[in-house]
Amino acid sequence: MKIGLDIMGGDYAPKATVLGAIEASKVLLDNQKLVLIGNKELALPLIEEAGVSPSIFDFVHTTDVINMGEHPTKAISQKPKASISLGFHLLKEGAIDSFSSAGNTGAMLVGAMFSVKTIPGVIRPAIATNVPRLKEGFSILLDVGANADCKPEVLLQFGILGSLYSRHIYETQTPAVALLNIGEEEEKGNMLTVAAHSLMKNSNTINFIGNIEGRDLFEDHVDVIVCDGFTGNVVLKLAESFYSLTLKKGFKDDFFDRFNYEQYGGSPILGVNAPVIIGHGISSPEAIKNMILLSRNMIESKFVDKVKAAFK
Incomplete structure (x- = not known):
């Protein structure tokens, strides 16, 4: 297994990414190898300072980087030697089994669609994230940014993708899928949600439980929120503020602690032909470690093969 990591992506790269890779390496098995993509000359002193042998990693050296503010499509095409571009080239060629980065989100999405491409039958890939549930565990929320405008059939497919992710990554036997709306009644919402509700209700591919409102987001009876x-x-951005607000207010609570992005590391792009994970721009070493472990889980579970079979 070869797990690809862009060590130049993120506000605190390469220090945070390299230290995160070191922490992840401590729990990876011997046949699970991390491939660090980026400036090797900057990475080596950090690795040696941590008292770790560089030989535990494979390196793909490059000094070129796609910065956070760059236009994604232009950057991918004009910077073929950038760490994100190289990562997707390696992923497409099968030299790595997954690729993750805390760098430019748009470049990660464009790179995934241009290189490994969308799984046949999937109209639009979606970015998924974890939503803490009140008692324990997480629900899956998608899409959280890849598709600002959607058609009803796309929302149905998000329900299918989220259900597969919940089943094979979180081992939920029969994931309950809900549509986020402004009311619980079938007729509530705009043209998109009314039409999507009808499609999802009549689909035999998901366990659709109907509409939920914003106040139901954190309840325990929902596994996938579309x-x-x-x-x-x-x-997502509102939920991310909850954890920082608790810190500012000086109180600690198990539920709000689970809003800490570090615990789950990154957001997978569901519906493309290989595991691709997008990390938070402010990713810490802990977040990078968990992003790597999520990559490992997606490879081990053969998640992409499960999606291909579902959309065949």
Whole structure:
């Protein structure tokens, strides 16, 4: 197994990414190798300072980087030697089994769609994230930013992708899928959600339980929450603020602690032909470690093969 990591992506790269890779290496098995993509000359002193042998990693050296503010499509095409571009080239060629980065989110999405491409039958890939449930565990929310505008059939497919992810990554036997809406009744919402509700209700591929409202997001009876990427991104950014607010207010709570992005590391792009994980721009070493472990889990579970079979 070869797990690819862009060590130049993120606000605190390469220090945070390299230290995260070192922590992840401590729990990886001998046949699970990390491939570090980026400036080897900057990485080596960090590795040696940590008292670790560089031989535990494979390296793909490059000094070129796609910065956070760059236009994704232009950067991918004009910077073929950038760490993100090289990562997707290696993924496409099968030299690595997964690729993750805390760098430019748009470049990660464009790179995935241009290199490994969308799985046949999937209309649009989606970015998924974890939503803490009140008692324990997480629900899956998608899409959280890849598709600001959606069609009803795309939302149905998000339900299928999220259900597969919940089943094979979180081992939920029969994931309960809900549509995020402004009311629980079937007729509530806009043209998109009304039409999507009808499609999801009549689908035999998901366990659809109907609409939920924003106040139901953190309840324990929902495993997969479906919405368009515009709505999902607003919800995600609001939820991310909860953890930082608890720290500022000086109180500690198990539920709000689970809003800490570090615990789950990154957000997978579901619906493409290889495991691709997008990390938070402010990723710490702990977040990078967990992003790597999520990559490992997606490879081990053969998640992409499960999606291909479902959409065949």
